[in-house]
Amino acid sequence: ATQMTQSPSSLSASVGDRVTITCRASQAIRNDLAWFQQKPGKAPQLLISTASNLQGGVPSRFSGSGSGTDFTLTISSLQPEDIATYYCLQDYYYPWTFGQGTKVEIK
């Protein structure tokens, strides 16, 4: 199975900070990488698909980049409502696999 390694596993940042989360695939997955946000007690929500396509209704401070094995989710200016756990997902190979998650907190 394709392993997805996310880093960091958690981070603490101030409101307004630029936040970057990375995801590395154990083999090349083209740009078949999605990012999800999950808040406690809720289902994950798709933020970005095919590495860089922002879903409708998602604030423009979120962006994604990368292809092949290395991918990045960036929050350009962290807001209190961004407190959540973020997961990457590769859907190029079966089984589809998630990263282990990055918990984002406010400093």
Place this chain on the structure above:
Amino acid sequence: EVRLVESGGALVQRGGSLRLSCAASGFTFSDYWMSWVRQAPGKGPEWLANIKPDGTEKYYVDSVKGRFTISRDNAKNSLYLQMNVLRAEDTAVYYCARNYCPGGICYRPFEFWGQGVLVTVSS
């Protein structure tokens, strides 16, 4: 409005069986690949299975292959997960999710999710 509503979660004994259902509305169900995803307490999500719009192709993660079966009834706008030989490690919230995969290429995996249903396997 797209709606996915899971049902069938329960407390079940190890070795037992359970069938989850997912009722879909607000879209043409027969046009979409569908998935089951689970999340164990305090853990990240885990993809379990996908099914093609017409039901002719199914894919599973190894940990459930041979024990779980994904199926659908397009006439009833419903997705199912038959779970057999349940283990303690199957304890999780189970979600159904819709994928946007025109021509089999997935551009938006898990674009919509249900609210989830809890399955607890007791030992």
